Amino acid sequence: MTLATLSDVLQPALKGGYAVGGLVCLGWEDMRAYVAAAEAERLPVILQAGPSCRAHTPLPVLGRMFRHLAESVSVPVVAHLDHGYSFDECREALDSGFTSLMFDGSKLPLSENIAQTALIAEMAHRAGVSCEGEIGFVGYSDGAASQGTHPAEAERFAFETGVDAMAISVGNVHLQQNREGGxxxxxxxxxxxxxxxxxxxxGGSGVPIEQRARLARGTSICKFNIGTELRMAFGSALRSAVAADPDRFDRVQILREVEAPLEAAARSALRALAPEKEIA
Known part of the structure; x- marks a missing residue:
């Protein structure tokens, strides 16, 4: 079994000058494609269950799915709760077998964000798992605007919460469909x-590939969350599979044709963050 905590994969990345992909999951087909991509590239992967995923599939089921997939490969696989918004939700993820809890208190006043994040980090550490926090709100494309991370507040947040990873707002936005930002x-x-x-x-999908790779090698950025570009690859492959045979109705047959293109897209995303010597 290769189930790992967030610290298990990020600390080597911090020391080695690379980053790990946090791939946003929505269902079984993409989870399986992401793990296959990581195994093919011989790289760790972080499987992320965000709010949309959890609205579709309960946390106890997701925990079992992630752990089952971790058992099927030899590379490290992190079972990560993405954007947990309450102590109870983080507690449920912990009880469901997740190895990493991300509490998002970025909309809260600084002191309250620190207090709540520290409480969840303590709970995570007592259980032997990791905790990610967020300081500075990361906005959404065509939605709520970002509130950038203040460096002095980031310093205080990191020290007082004891988190294992810290999400920051530095021009990144969620759900961006192009890479024109930076x-x-x-x-x-x-x-x-x-x-x-x-x-x-x-919001790593909106960051140019070259900048992702350079920052992964030259800064303490050790994790890029990638979701939108993979969902776009899934959607494109799904439309092609359906259009190829309009009379076909068996979703298993249709979805079988989606996994290979999605795996290829995931391999590309992971490879761009890998140690420089591993980039083809």
Whole structure:
């Protein structure tokens, strides 16, 4: 079994100058494709159950799915709760076998965010699993605007919460369908200079590939969350599979044709974050 905690995969990344992909899951087909991609690339992977995933499938079921997939490969697989919004939700994920809890208190006042995140980090650490927190709200494409991370607040947050990874807001946004943005590297450097904790970029799909690779090798950013570009690959493959035979109705047959293109997209995303010597 290769089930790992977030710290198990991020600490080597921090020391080795690379990052790990946090791949956003919505169902069985994408989970299976992501694990197959990680095994093919010989790289660790973080399977992430966000709010949309949890609305579709209960946490206890997701925990069993993630752990089953971890048993099927030889590379490290992290079972990660993404954007948990309450202590009870994080507790349920822990009880369901998750090895990493992400509490998102980024909309809360700083002191309250610190207090709640510290409580969940303590719970996680007592159970031998990891905790990710977020300081500075990461907005949404065509939605709520971001509130950038202040370096001094990031320093305080990292010290007072004891988190194993810290998500920051530095120009990244969720659900961005193109890579025309880019991150604020000066702000990243300021945060990097004040903290030692591995940094996390949510909304990684909107970050240019070249910048992802360079920041993974040259900063403390050790985790990029990748969701939108993989969902787009899934949707494109699904439309092609349905259009190829309009009379076909068996979803197992249709979805079988989606996994190979999705695995290829996931392999590309993971490879871009790998140690430089491993990038083809």
């Amino acid at each position: 991150l604020d590297e000066a702000r990243i450097a300021e945060i990097d200079a004040r903290t030692e904790v591995p940094l996390v970029i949510h």
